[in-house]
Amino acid sequence: MKIRFYNCRILAMDGSAEIGEGEVWVDGRCISYVGKGKGSAQAFDREVDVQGNLIMPGFKNAHTHSSMTFLRSYADDLPLQQWLEDKVFPLEAKLTGEDMYQLAKVAVLEYLTSGITCNFDMYLDPCQVARASADLGFRTVLVGAMNDHSQSPDDLERWYRELNGYHPLISFRLGFHAEYTTGRERLEAVAGLAEKYKAPVYCHNSETKAEVEQCIGRYGKTPTAFLDELGMFRYGGGGYHCVHLSQEDMEIFRERGLYVVTNPGSNAKLASGIAPIAQMLGMGIPIALGTDGPASNNCLDMFREMFLTTALAKLREQDAAAVDAQEVLRMAVCQGAHAMGLPECDCLREGKLADLIIVDLHQPNMQPINHIPKNLVYSGSKQNIRMTMVDGRICYEDGRFFVGEDPEEIYAHANEIARRLQK
Amino acid sequence: MKIRFYNCRILAMDGSAEIGEGEVWVDGRCISYVGKGKGSAQAFDREVDVQGNLIMPGFKNAHTHSSMTFLRSYADDLPLQQWLEDKVFPLEAKLTGEDMYQLAKVAVLEYLTSGITCNFDMYLDPCQVARASADLGFRTVLVGAMNDHSQSPDDLERWYRELNGYHPLISFRLGFHAEYTTGRERLEAVAGLAEKYKAPVYCHNSETKAEVEQCIGRYGKTPTAFLDELGMFRYGGGGYHCVHLSQEDMEIFRERGLYVVTNPGSNAKLASGIAPIAQMLGMGIPIALGTDGPASNNCLDMFREMFLTTALAKLREQDAAAVDAQEVLRMAVCQGAHAMGLPECDCLREGKLADLIIVDLHQPNMQPINHIPKNLVYSGSKQNIRMTMVDGRICYEDGRFFVGEDPEEIYAHANEIARRLQK
Numbered sequence: 001m002k003i004r005f006y007n008c009r010i011l012a013m014d015g016s017a018e019i020g021e022g023e024v025w026v027d028g029r030c031i032s033y034v035g036k037g038k039g040s041a042q043a044f045d046r047e048v049d050v051q052g053n054l055i056m057p058g059f060k061n062a063h064t065h066s067s068m069t070f071l072r073s074y075a076d077d078l079p080l081q082q083w084l085e086d087k088v089f090p091l092e093a094k095l096t097g098e099d100m101y102q103l104a105k106v107a108v109l110e111y112l113t114s115g116i117t118c119n120f121d122m123y124l125d126p127c128q129v130a131r132a133s134a135d136l137g138f139r140t141v142l143v144g145a146m147n148d149h150s151q152s153p154d155d156l157e158r159w160y161r162e163l164n165g166y167h168p169l170i171s172f173r174l175g176f177h178a179e180y181t182t183g184r185e186r187l188e189a190v191a192g193l194a195e196k197y198k199a200p201v202y203c204h205n206s207e208t209k210a211e212v213e214q215c216i217g218r219y220g221k222t223p224t225a226f227l228d229e230l231g232m233f234r235y236g237g238g239g240y241h242c243v244h245l246s247q248e249d250m251e252i253f254r255e256r257g258l259y260v261v262t263n264p265g266s267n268a269k270l271a272s273g274i275a276p277i278a279q280m281l282g283m284g285i286p287i288a289l290g291t292d293g294p295a296s297n298n299c300l301d302m303f304r305e306m307f308l309t310t311a312l313a314k315l316r317e318q319d320a321a322a323v324d325a326q327e328v329l330r331m332a333v334c335q336g337a338h339a340m341g342l343p344e345c346d347c348l349r350e351g352k353l354a355d356l357i358i359v360d361l362h363q364p365n366m367q368p369i370n371h372i373p374k375n376l377v378y379s380g381s382k383q384n385i386r387m388t389m390v391d392g393r394i395c396y397e398d399g400r401f402f403v404g405e406d407p408e409e410i411y412a413h414a415n416e417i418a419r420r421l422q423k
Numbered sequence: 424m425k426i427r428f429y430n431c432r433i434l435a436m437d438g439s440a441e442i443g444e445g446e447v448w449v450d451g452r453c454i455s456y457v458g459k460g461k462g463s464a465q466a467f468d469r470e471v472d473v474q475g476n477l478i479m480p481g482f483k484n485a486h487t488h489s490s491m492t493f494l495r496s497y498a499d500d501l502p503l504q505q506w507l508e509d510k511v512f513p514l515e516a517k518l519t520g521e522d523m524y525q526l527a528k529v530a531v532l533e534y535l536t537s538g539i540t541c542n543f544d545m546y547l548d549p550c551q552v553a554r555a556s557a558d559l560g561f562r563t564v565l566v567g568a569m570n571d572h573s574q575s576p577d578d579l580e581r582w583y584r585e586l587n588g589y590h591p592l593i594s595f596r597l598g599f600h601a602e603y604t605t606g607r608e609r610l611e612a613v614a615g616l617a618e619k620y621k622a623p624v625y626c627h628n629s630e631t632k633a634e635v636e637q638c639i640g641r642y643g644k645t646p647t648a649f650l651d652e653l654g655m656f657r658y659g660g661g662g663y664h665c666v667h668l669s670q671e672d673m674e675i676f677r678e679r680g681l682y683v684v685t686n687p688g689s690n691a692k693l694a695s696g697i698a699p700i701a702q703m704l705g706m707g708i709p710i711a712l713g714t715d716g717p718a719s720n721n722c723l724d725m726f727r728e729m730f731l732t733t734a735l736a737k738l739r740e741q742d743a744a745a746v747d748a749q750e751v752l753r754m755a756v757c758q759g760a761h762a763m764g765l766p767e768c769d770c771l772r773e774g775k776l777a778d779l780i781i782v783d784l785h786q787p788n789m790q791p792i793n794h795i796p797k798n799l800v801y802s803g804s805k806q807n808i809r810m811t812m813v814d815g816r817i818c819y820e821d822g823r824f825f826v827g828e829d830p831e832e833i834y835a836h837a838n839e840i841a842r843r844l845q846k
Contacts (some may be wrong), residue, residue, distance in 0.1 A: 069790070069791065070791060071793075072790075072791070072793060072798070072801075072802060073793040073794040073795075073797035073798045073801060073802065074793040074794065076748060076794075076797050076801060077733075077743070077744050077747045077748060077797075078743060078744055079742065079743055079744050080743050083743065106787050106790050106791070107787070109787035110786075110787035110788050113786065113787060113788070113806060265730075265734070268734035268735065268737060268738050269733075269734050269737060269743065269801070270737070270743045271737040271738055271740070271741050271742055271743040271745070273738070273741075274738065294802070297801070297802075298797075298798075298801040298802040299730075299788055299801060299802035299803075299804070300788070300802075301788070301802075301804060304727070304730065307688075307722075307727065308734075310500075310692075311688070311691035311692050311731075312691065312738075314691060314692060314693070314694040315691050315694060315696070315697065315735075317694070318694050318696075319502065319694055320500070320501060320502055320503050320506065320692065320693045320694040321500050321501055321502050322694070324500045325499060325500060362830070362831070362834070363533075363536065364529050364530070364532035364533035364536060364830070364833075364834075365533050365536070365722055365723070365724070365805075367492070367495075367529050367833075367834040367837055367838070368492065368493060368495070368529070368834065368837040368838040368840075368841040369838060370494075370495060370496040370497040370841060370845075371496040371497065371499075372496075374496035374499050374500075374721075375495070375496045375721075378495075378496060378499060378692070378720070378721040378722060379495060379496065379717070379720075379721040379722035379723075379724075380722075381722070381724060381804060381805045381806065382788075382804045382805070382806040383536060383804065383805040383806040383808075385806075399822075407785070407787070408785070410787075410790075411785070411787075411790045411791065414790055414791040415790070415791040415792060417791075418791040418793060422793075
């Protein structure tokens, strides 16, 4: 398909925060032109009048557990341990692979409504999540969720070989659940894989204070220092949450070029704390944003995460000037792509993959138009998403899904599964 | 107009959190029936198949400055004093009454998209805001914004007599800007009016720590204790923000039945702090929610405020169980109505005013349907608002406004005004 978007405001995010005016063309999977407009030798299959609305790269949801939709609003307003032990674990134990496949689809639909064009997903069976995304035409980077009870270093290696190449929309990164759920031997095996494939490694890191204290009790070191000493991060990678990093931990993140994937909605709802984003930014640590899963957030909405990232930083620093909206937008778009290993999706430029969105500016929350990037971060909403395109294909437009399946059937499956698991 | 909504899930909020199934009928300005359905002697002008979606009372935005839309995304990421002195005050000084009228309309449109059916508005000229709301068919309770530089006790008394009765959608409450902007003599005059009319009084209260410290420096008392001593709250009323209330202040709120109107989005963005909502709830202080104005929030979205109310309380208390979603929903709907003096808009029941909304549950963020009130607070979004009805009239439906004016003209006016003021 060759598609021409014209009459656009353009936020290309290719190094500048300027808003241009003009056209964006898509040819197959890629962007073929971004500019003021020009003659075309070939006809387009479709020409879209964007009506002065904003076209920009899609949001990158850099930490998710898509299949956990069955737990949305089932386990809230509980202390963390009770939440995990009474609600999350017993139901997860009953999940089948087919359940995970069906449940992940609900999350993919939700990503599309929020202008999210790819996610970085960790769950029990990455193959099922990969299948759901591929079937709906959504881009997903899977990451290992290994711990002492689930997945093995061999699984990680097999998936690393098989899922990278399985489908153009799917890739796989080495990873494990967290230090506190994974014994030293398995961690050393992951570090060995990192060395063997010269690959980055990702995991939950320092989400709660207790987790850090327990690791210090076990190894005399914080999770970051301990894992780094195992050689885990020789080829980069990152940490999800990173609420309770020490100064020394942050130095390791900076030196290794590790990504902090912050999850402010989840960290607030589970009372885990506020990550020191302003300090990390000041040190030059790259930061990406993620919603975490629907059990802990419960909303898979990057507008909420963007607002929370800056609002919570302002509260933490007691400084209304902390963490500028433009920084937040870069995290949610460009740095998310880099954190996931998708540099080909980070901006609007000829040759980049066509993962892009149209944001409706003809809505009262965007008016008057004083400053579009600030509008996006401070007053933007899913309601402003008019179109979401993944890999050159329009998957969501004017409130309708184009994913090859009926959303009502996806919801019906999810409700059946939730009822069965809750029995 | 007689309208029948059928095939509804019903969250009536008339004392129970149960979700019913059935019908809601509207006759003129009022709800004429809520129940399983029954025969009707008269024909309806319109019958709406709600398709199993949720019908509930509208959200009450209990603290706003509607006309400040011209400052949205114009003055962000700045320290509080610089924000006020360099950005807000110089532009406000140039505002005309007609500007305030036009700018308030943008906010009204935004309220409608978020399922808000009335607001409690404080600004320089309440008559202009009243006119905007009345012209668009929106319900607004105005409150005095008097300080030493603007409005007078005589103005308050005149508006109290004239705006109450001006229009069925408009009412007026006694109020002043804040202790820190208003001298003792004027405050005593307001207390005199409260006594004369046996009327409640509202003001900004303890938004920042500095404000409380300055008041203690001036009068040896906190703002709440000082104002109470003047007799300000003999007939009730409330405070906006209330981030830095002392234990003694909270006792006064409880004893006087004063409403705390919390504004978590604004308090976070301006780094003012997190209000002690859990403690207030525990003491039985009635709490309502407000977005504050578009200069400080910048979004006029009750879904965001609901999530922030509980999420920030969870962070403050370091307890994921703090401030249950159901409590938050009650604040946003019923208690908001009571705080503003609109008990006739607090729930769905025969005889109540028809201020109600339809929430789309056929969206991925509401699926599966495990718990609707928790879904509303934790994963709900403006995108879920399918219809907003004010005073028996549908003002917003399926993304379109029915307010008697073209939204594009309202935006065009707002942009012209913003450009002129920023010169």
